[in-house]
Amino acid sequence: MLQGWFVVTVSFAYIGLLFAVAWFADRRAAQGRSIISNAWVYSLSLAVYATAWTFYGSVGRAATDGVGFLPTYLGATLTMLLGWFVLRKMVRITRLNRITSLADFVASRYGKSALIGGVVTVIAVIGILPYISLQLKAVSTSFQILLGYPAIAMPAKAGSLEVMQDTAFYVALFMALFAIAFGTRQLDAAERHEGMVAAIAFESLVKLVAFLGVGVYVAFFMYDGLGDIFARAAGRPDLEVLMAPLGGAAGSYANWVWLTILSMFAIIFLPRQFQVAVIENTDERHLKRAAWLFPLYMLAINVFVLPIAFGGALHFPAGEVDADTFVLTLPMAQKAEGVALLVFIGGLSAATGMVIVETIALSTMICNDLVMPLLLRIRAFRLTEMRDLSSLLLDIRRAAIIALLMGGYFYYLLAGEAYALVSIGLISFAAAAQFAPAVIGGLYWRGGTRTGALAGLCAGFAVWAYTLLLPAFAKSGWLGVEFVERGPFGIELLRPTQLFGLAGLDQITHAMIWSMIANVGAYLVGSVIRRQSAAEHVQATLFVDVYQQTGEPGSSWRGATSASALQTLVGRFLGPARAVELFTAYARLRGAKSVDELEGDRDLVRFAELQLAGTIGAASARTMVATVAQEEPLGLEEVMTIIDEASQVIAYSHRLEEQQQELEAATQELKAANERLKELDRLKDDFISTVTHELRTPLTSIRAFSEILHDNPDLDPAERQRFLGLVIRESERLTRLINQVLDLAKIESGLAEWRTAELDLREIALEAVNATSAIFKSRGVTVETRLAPRVPLVLADRDRLMQVLLNLLSNAAKFCTPGTGRVVVRLEADGGAVRVDVQDNGVGISRENQALIFEKFRQVGDTLTDKPSGTGLGLAICRRIVGHFGGRLWVESEPGRGSVFSFDLPVAAGARGAERLVANA
Amino acid sequence: MRKPSLRAYRIVSLFLLGCLLFNYPVLAVFNVGATAAGIPVLYVYLFVAWGLLIALAAAIIEGGS
Structure with a gap:
């Protein structure tokens, strides 16, 4: 069943099936029920990473390097772990800015620069051509080997046949048609290809099944399991080395590490990977599942690589069969026709999947970032005046796809035979890695500039071409070998494979080290030597701060x-x-x-x-x-606004914090004020009820005595006289009370009249003592005055001040024990004030009551036995009077040892000078 | 700006673990001629470590909290 016509028929039937899948997916997409909007399909579509290189080439690599084929997948696994951070950012940016390709992405980041887009496109096209040629080589080789069945013969060398008889040429042609049919049927505003993605995902399944199938067949049907293969291989010295190949001749750790880094970049920056992972992504959340599902896929497709490689090496005599073909030739040698056909289809899947996506991605880049900018710029074409360009766009893309595959074919003719599959692929990987500094720098560093990106890309690409592409040409005989072996013009230091004498590394590692140094270095230097333009800065901010954006970009x-x-x-x-x-x-x-x-x-x-x-x-x-x-030219102010945006946000939040603190403080103050108000309200209520009570007491007395007098006209005259005296006294008390209440109210409301003048306190004190001497005498209390001979004048109302002194003196008289009572009045200058003390040896006031006595209607004393004799307002009024003139009134007292009531008043401003004059005189 | 979640830290840690596992000198420890169950140790190690990384990633991403 492996006749040529049958293989061809099966191949076309398979491709027909792919079209059916694509058609179905497109139809579902049109109905709004996308089948690719699914994390599983997304993960499978990422597996376009596994190309014919993986399918055939890994085994070839394993046969010479042991586990050396694995870094390509381990690196990709590591990147996928970080996919949620890096890829998601790229997906978000792409969606917000309608980016259509990798070139578009880089161009857009660096100020929508057409030049950058063009450079990226050129690098991508030249860099990827070897990779496309690899697929052609794999498909045509596997087809020719299959045709040779039942014999197992390696096909003729490329270029030894006429083009028209070369299978690879027809493979290239068919693949071009296939890619055109898939990718350029219509123009899509978002450059999405649902049908293509569905077909790719399907192909990923097919190649996985095919590879696992042949793996199981080789391991368990040809041999007795993995242990058997490895045990036999251990008996062969050439294979035993491959069990622990690292650090030896087969590969150093440096090579391993650089291959890992290379694949970390490749999984994002190969144009087809960017296409499926970023452009075709329908939902950011799919990245989460892909982060482990896609690595799992890679693990599965690699499990049997080493067993097949060893199996092949054990089965075939050394040097007779190319290790790149073991996957196919092993089942053929066993006459397992079904397995061989499955392998061929699997390899076809891997190759077509890669070619379709890669050429579509590249043709989009060629059309959008290379041809259109040129056509639009060249006035002669008058393109800007054409009415409908959509068919022109599609034609450009179709032509680009054909050109790409023909380019791949000629590279195959030129250099395809000189290298194994993997080595060809790695050259392309190294080219794709040149995008890494510009893209990753552009994603996370706002300062990366157009100049820097351009310099980095060009420098990296130049070194890549010099160290990898030229030696590849030389190896194929297209360029003199001398150039590689002795260096250009015989300058040994410039040998492309040992640049500046760096020897001992494999070619890829060597090229990566130099190209990355050149690329990153030029990117950084280019970015710091010149200031960004305003447009660049806008784009840089859009990219770096994409998560802070809401909705459409500005x-x-x-x-x-x-x-x-x-x-x-x-x-x-x-x-x-x-x-x-x-x-x-x-x-x-x-x-x-x-x-x-x-x-x-x-x-x-x-x-x-x-x-x-x-x-x-x-x-x-x-x-x-x-x-x-x-276009609105960005003014300096707008640019500054953009630059300062971040710091502004910080400033805002600081200000908010401050305002919050201020608010909290204000709230505290308000709370305190509210408490005070409540307290005052309560005091007012107390005051009114107390006043009412105080008024009622004398009123009740007056009324009672008046009634007695009224009802008993024949009262004894002496008795009548006594009652009338009581009425008069109570009336006086009532009058006094009312006067004081009014007085207090006036003072408190600020309506009181003050007749302020400069006063001599000594004179007033003497007068007050004289005025109260009768009271003291009647109560048997002695008064002593110790007044300083001369005190400064104070500014106060004479009558009010007299009121205070009288109040204090009468209080002192009241609370002294008759007979032994003794009151001392002192007057002295005390700093900038004049102080008056009224000391008595009465009952004293307990500490807790000392503050209370200055409140209204607070009378201290044993309320059970002593009937309060004052109004309870006196001290309250005194304190307010003294306070009004800037002084203080206070008490020092100990129960049983008497009290000292003191007040001071500030010296009048004019009086100080006068005092001094008096003193000097 | 949002604070990175615990899950983000875990993923980054896993990435760093991967960098460690697939690098010198850990690799050198397993780069010996011995076999485990008839299979070369280096081969077993690479696939087990790889599988472990994938399993951890799946557990972190698909798991709750």
Whole structure:
């Protein structure tokens, strides 16, 4: 069943099946029920990473290096672990900015620079051609080997046949048609290919099943399990070395590490990986599952690599069969036709999957970032005036795909035979790794500039070409071998494989070390020697701070156009019907009835730019939109705003914190004030009830005595006289009380009249003592005065001050024991004030009561036995009077040992000078 | 800015663990001629370590909290 016609039929049937899968997926997508919007399908589509290189080449590598094929997958596994951080950021940026390819991504990051986009495209195309040729080589070789069945013969060398008879040429042609059919049937505004992704995921399953199938067959049907294979291999000295190959001739640890790093980059920066992982991603959350599912896939497809390699090496005599073909030749040698066919289909899957995605990704780049910017720039083509460019775009892409595969074919003719599959692939990996500094730097470092990116890309690429591509050409005989062995112009230091004398490394490691030094170095130097332009800074911020963005990114377009002009523009690239559709939908979204109602504001311009960017790339879209809309030049202020955005946010949060603290303080104050108010309210209530009570007492007395007098007209005259005296006294007390209440109210409300003058306290004190001498005498209390002969004048109201002194003196008289009572009045200057003490030897006041006595209606004493004789307002009024003139009134007392009531008043400003004059005189 | 979650720290730790496991000198420890159950130790080690990394990643990502 391995005749040529049968193999061809099966191959085409398989490809037909792929088309069916793609068609189904596209139909489901059109119905809005995408089958690729699924973490499993997404993970499988990432497995486009496993190409013919993996399928055939890993075994070839294992046969010479042992586990040396693994870093390619271990590195990819490590990157996938970080996928949630790195890839997610790229996916988010891509979606927000409608980015269509890796070149578009880099160009967009560095100020939508068409030049950068072009450079990336050129690097990608030249770098990936060897990889495409690898797929062609694998498919044509496996086909030719299969045709030789039942004999096992290695096919003729490439280039030894006429092109028209070469299988590889036809494989390239068919693959081109296949990729065109898959990728360029229509223009999609988001550059998504649901059908293609579904087909790729399906192919990933097929190649996994095929490889596991042949692995199980070799391990368990040809041999007695893995142990058997390894035990036999251990008996062969050449294979035994491969059991522990590291550090030996087969590969150093440095090679291992660099291969790991290389694959860490490749899994993101190979154009096809960027396409499936970033562009075709439908949901960021899929990255989570892919982070472990895709590594699991790689593990599964690699388990049987070493057993097959050893199995093949054990089975075939050394040097007769290429180790790259063991996967196919082992089942053929065992006459297992079904397995061999399965392997062929698996290899075909791996190769076609890679070629389809890679050429579609590259053709998008070629079209959007290389050809269109050039065509649009060259006035002679008058492209900007063409009505419908959508078919032109598709034609450019189709031509690009054909050109790519033909390029791959010629590389195969040129250099394909000189290397094993893996070595060819690694050359491409090293080229893709050149994008890493510009992209990763661009993702996390706002300072990376267009100049830096351009310098880094060019330097890295130049070193790559010098150290890898030229030796590859030389090895194939296309370029003199002398160049490699002796260096250009015989300068040994510049030998491409031992640059600057760096020897002892394998070629890839050597090239990676130098190209990365050149690339990263140039990127950093280029980024720091020149300031970013405003447009670059905007883009840099959009990329680095993508998670801080909400909704659509900002725009630098100023509305200066009409909706219809924009629609026409978009229509020229996407087709008029599609443009009408898009703009009508947008109008509905904005709440306008029709497109004509839309204003040509910056939002609309931005919308149009995004639609175009999805088709022709960011750089070209910008150029095109600029033909109908005015770009707003970024003013210095706006740039500064952008720069300061971050620090502003920090400042805001600081300010918020401060305000919060202030608010808290204010709240505390308000709370305290509220407490005080409540307290005052309570005091007022107390005051009123106390006043009422105090008023009622004398009133009741007066009324009682008046009633007695009224009801008993024949009362004894002496008795009558006594009662009338009581009425008079109580009335006086009532009057006094009312006067004091009014007085206090006046003072408190600030309505009291003060007749302020400079006073001599000594004179007032003497007068007060004289005025109260009668009271003291009547109570048998002695008064002593110890007044300083001369004190400074104070500023006060004479009558009020007299009131205070009288109050204090009468209080002292009241609380002294008759007979032994003794009151001392002192007057002295005390610093800037004049102090008066009134000391008695009465009952004294307990400490807790000392503060209370100055409150209204507080009378201290044994309320059970002593009837309060004052109004309870005297001291309260005194304190307010003294306070009004800036002095203090206080008491020092011990129960049983008497009290000292003191007050001081500040010396009048004018009086100080006068005092001094008096003193000097 | 959001604070990175515990899960993010775990993933990054796992990445660093992977860098350690697939690198010199850990590799050199297993780069010996011995076999385990008839299979070369280096081969067994690489696949077991790889599988462990994947299992841990799955547990961290798919697991709760």
